[in-house]
Amino acid sequence: MEHFDKLDLDILRLIVEEPRAGVREYARRLNIARNTAQARITKLENSGVIVTWRPQINPAPLGYPVAAYVHVHIMQRQFDQTIARLETIPELIEANTVAGEGDLLCRFVARDNGHLEEVLRAVLETQGVVRIRSEIVLNRRLWPRVIPLIEKLRPHA
Structure with a gap:
């Protein structure tokens, strides 16, 4: 694990809060050289902390207002092939291997409940899928976030 100091965390927080501001603006706000800001951003990218700028x-x-988390059970020794097949379903927007219920925990979106049923049927018909269990999201209460983690690391930086 790489060490991240206060400056790394300050830059990371700015990137998360205002990803469109740009390196020059981050440097100005932190009162550091642009090259220093760029080097720290590159360090965050190379270490795997920043995985995308999307x-x-x-x-x-x-x-696509309907969202569901789906536990997918996959045949043994069919994992990679099954995931490749599931990737062809456009409504699949996230997939994670898990320990516990199922082999994959996937997030799907749909236009309405009828469309979600079609999507779930397509998942079930995917070669390698044994069974599924779905949970419909009623309302997203918290978007993915990292600022609290950054702040928790501050005292140790």
């Missing part, structure tokens, strides 16, 4: 998208305004 925006976080809310699928609801795009016509």
